[in-house]
Amino acid sequence: MGVKSLELDERKLKILKAIIRNYLETGEPVGSRTISKYTDLNLSSATIRNEMADLEELGYIVQPHTSAGRIPSDKGYRLYVDDMMKEKEQEVSGKEKEVEEMKEFLIERVDKVELLLQQMAKLLAENTNYATMITAPQYNKNKVKFIQLSRMEAGKLLVVVVIDGNIVKNTILDVEEEMTDETLLQLNMLCNTSLNGLSLNEINLGVIAKLKEQAGIHREIVGSVLDAVADAITVDDDLEIYTSGATNIFRYPELSDQEKAKNLIGAFEEKELLTNLVQESLDKEDRQGIQVYIGSETPVQMMKDCSVVTATYELEEGVKGTIGIIGPKRMDYEKVVNTLKTLTAQLDNIYKKT
Amino acid sequence: MGVKSLELDERKLKILKAIIRNYLETGEPVGSRTISKYTDLNLSSATIRNEMADLEELGYIVQPHTSAGRIPSDKGYRLYVDDMMKEKEQEVSGKEKEVEEMKEFLIERVDKVELLLQQMAKLLAENTNYATMITAPQYNKNKVKFIQLSRMEAGKLLVVVVIDGNIVKNTILDVEEEMTDETLLQLNMLCNTSLNGLSLNEINLGVIAKLKEQAGIHREIVGSVLDAVADAITVDDDLEIYTSGATNIFRYPELSDQEKAKNLIGAFEEKELLTNLVQESLDKEDRQGIQVYIGSETPVQMMKDCSVVTATYELEEGVKGTIGIIGPKRMDYEKVVNTLKTLTAQLDNIYKKT
């Protein structure tokens, strides 16, 4: 409380917040009488009405129709969220039950990151009753860690490339020429000594030329191997996105009419549409990686009737991903922000310990 | 036409079919007057009414309410579909426009099967206006083809297992003991000679014991490697399922009320629920791999208001997957069955040529 606004005095702020809180709970337009009782201001409904008229003029609340109560505008929500965030800034996010539950779950041995994330999205959706999305971590600084060439069968060469983060990628090459175990061993050593520790940018023409020169008659094979390596360390442009709880939108009447539902669920199905969201939130990273998009602020047009909260997590240095929660504008921002804060923090810790 | 039924004479059959066809087109209950004009039987509506009463008693059609026309029951659809299938049996499925389009698309070089299937599902959904699902191919007869152990860095052993169908799987092992390049080479040879060509069932205790014996002091490592191999050749129990066009259900009023839509889309999100469907259709494979489930016949309870048509495709010997199309009971069975028939056929051909 007590954060000054440029145009709002203390009382107006208090009323605005009361309106928003009430609306978050009920989902129904809130009238002056309700506020008059709801707050500790001890003001009559008439006074509240006057203040509300002001608030409306300033654009913080709107009336769905003439004789209805008020609901918050995007601007109103924005103020509320910013204010709320400032208040909570210094608070240490206390342990919450859901996160506890989630931690327990995470500790079970899960081999594959994908599976983990998929299940995390599901759990998050179940706990929050909103729709969720989690992107697989993006390995931005991919460097070659280890290369292994082996002859699988006649004419087939298996190339295994391990990159930072112990990601393993394979390619099977068709090779014309036969070669001895000897030369294969030499090629292996050659590739490893020349390429290990290098990123995509660092493998320039000079390196390639030198490598090919050293390879002598096997320059062709080296060429193919280099392609495979390049493929391996190139950042996947179509990143994996795991989603869950899309059907949760049916819990909120303001989102569940035919048209809106179709749009939203469509956006969840066409995952490419979500990439904007991911990019945006990776770029604008501040506030501990948490971003709140309200209504038309969202980078994804199809979600203009929703609010979206995104958080960035980081498994290891440079290995980042995004978690997003999509719900109605009247979502419980505090809970969502807190959950995301603790979740990303825990995710970081837990994963490093495994 | 002209397929005798146990309880229906020629005329009743004709009327039933007329009712169903009409309903497929309009989606509205069809009345006696409509049929009286629609058919070439030249019967008055009154006569039709009598026949309809019979058909209803026999369970082929139902009335949504007393004074409405009739709509087909599941039993009615069943008869229609079976009959239709018999008629088309000998017909060579002519080239259809959509499949042509699809073929063109498939020919573009697509590296990853996953991506191909994902896009195929999408294309299929767009062309049919139903919801679609495609499972990644299941490699049922997994046999070890090649094993490669290599020391990645100190204490880390990279195990690469290639199985039938050139599927490559990797595991990174932590190993205590150091070993020379020599022993590593020997272990490699040992594993390959002992295990290549074997399937999960064939790697029994005898093989394992013999292998461990030969490994001598490295029996522990062999144990870990065996685990990795077992992991690799075990059929993925959670198979990948690609879906698309879930929002198409909103095109059909009878499926798009809140409750039904939520269920259906939920089923599409929780892909595990779809595995029943896949199993069932892989088991009951007849009729060129095409199965039609009408309403409550479906193995997935949540789809009891829909019809589901599944087809099995086979990329290589023993490498099978399932394609499913989910739509309203009044889906265009003929078109769907034909599309699936040609698609699976083409898929087979095209893939083998690449």
Added chain:
DNA sequence: GATTAGCACTCTACCCAAATGAGTGCTAAC
């Protein structure tokens, strides 16, 4: 015996009017 015309009956869908009630804006009094 099968077919048909005719009629009473049943239900849904739609429209319209009135009643309800939540909530406002404004004015006048405190």
Added chain:
DNA sequence: GTTAGCACTCATTTGGGTAGAGTGCTAATC
């Protein structure tokens, strides 16, 4: 500056009334 009071607005609900589609049944016809 605050409040009580009142007239007004508008979405929502309610109920009745009608139109229309379609049936089932009966009696007449072929």
